[in-house]
Amino acid sequence: AQSVSQHNHHVILSEAASLELGCNYSYGGTVNLFWYVQYPGQHLQLLLKYFSGDPLVKGIKGFEAEFIKSKFSFNLRKPSVQWSDTAEYFCAGGGHPYSSASKIIFGSGTRLSIRP
């Protein structure tokens, strides 16, 4: 069965600290992976996505993620966080567009709190 899991439920960091949020997936076949961010009171925004090619994906706001197929992982990273990065982060995955697994499944989310 398709699944996406995030093991960090709440992460608290100080400004300028480095960030890594874990995401593991379980999919048969081709998988597309995403990281979304939801700032307090706002709707989902796409941070970055991986479809194919270079496994190191760079997104907006200085975020990047690395697709490691052997580990079934797609961890989100940022070298130096800012207070404004306080938000909920969701990892998501979807299968090939025209397969029965094309629906996008979300992980449980990680709440990131940044101390000024």
Place this chain on the structure above:
Amino acid sequence: GAVVSQHPSRVICKSGTSVKIECRSLDFQATTMFWYRQFPKKSLMLMATSNEGSKATYEQGVEKDKFLINHASLTLSTLTVTSAHPEDSSFYICSARDSARTEDTEAFFGQGTRLTVV
């Protein structure tokens, strides 16, 4: 970028009534749309996949008779919560995939609808 519009953004209804939520893709066609439900401080739970011109595919545990989905055109899907109860109060989010993009599954999200049943 592609835009998905949801309407209304907030709705309050009385218990026992029905509420319709619209999801529109504004600048692309979408043969597939997804409906999610998000509980407070929780993740998005996929409720159903809406397919233009055919029946929606519901996830396990989602009552298809309670959450009616209609995807009548390539730019519009509707979710109707029938005989709403307070426990249906939640944040409902739709997303849509661009039919012209055949190589990836990226979906674009609406701003969500806050449903409160009193």
